[in-house]
Ligand code: ADP
């Protein structure tokens with residue numbers, strides 16, 4: 001579904017992603033792990049063109065997003081993104097957060113958007129919060145709303161950038177459970193996370209980034225029990 005070909009990203013002289021190539025299949029769950037500053041967020045942001053690659057290609061269903069002829073906004077509607085700090089619209093209620101983009105960007109009529117939103121709120125366990133404003137919710141609830149909001153656009157691919165890093169420990173599980181359900185439903189997911197339990201249990205594949213280099217790529221069982229590089233061993237020793 002997604003081909004990343006020789007992706008390089010520089011900020012000035014700082015090469016943040018160095019010649020990364022990988023293929024992500026439909027329905028695959030890929031976890032990206034690596035030290036802070038290794039380029040994980042930049043990698044996600046390049047996949048949906050929030051950052052423009054310096055060179056290389058991002059190909060989704062045979063359309064190269066780096067090609068100036070590709071309608072990037074249309075393509076981006078097919079990609080949901082969930083951030084560490086939720087980024088909900090503070091002045092909109094929960095259900096308005098979910099219906100806004102489908103109505104505005106896709107022209108979905110209100111009744112259909114609301115029905116879909118209710119279905120999604122049920123799915124993330126927040127039906128009773130329909131008319132609440134984001135600032136009245138806990139972190140875990142906010143993040144579940146953010147996931148539901150991304151799903152309201154019916155994306156084919158979901159990107160998660162450390163979705164549980166800003167949460168109090170007791171709220172991590174409720175968000176990971178929603179993500180696990182989503183993985184089970186067959187969603188294609190790329191997840192930057194420090195939750196090694198999630199990566200080990202849910203991911204089909206691990207990408208280990210270090211200084212912008214894709215140092216290791218493999219099945220979780222292999223990666224966690226037998227990392228090939230000293231850098232990955234060292235990283236795992238520090239966090240496990
Ligand atoms: P990670 O998510 O793995 O912590 P990032 O992708 O956020 O890493 O950052 C990788 C490197 O790119 C860091 O050195 C960071 O300072 C740099 N960087 C990220 N975004 C920008 C930007 N907009 N401008 C300049 N440098 C950036």
Ligand code: MG
Nearest residue numbers: 040041042161
């Ligand atoms: Mg990051």
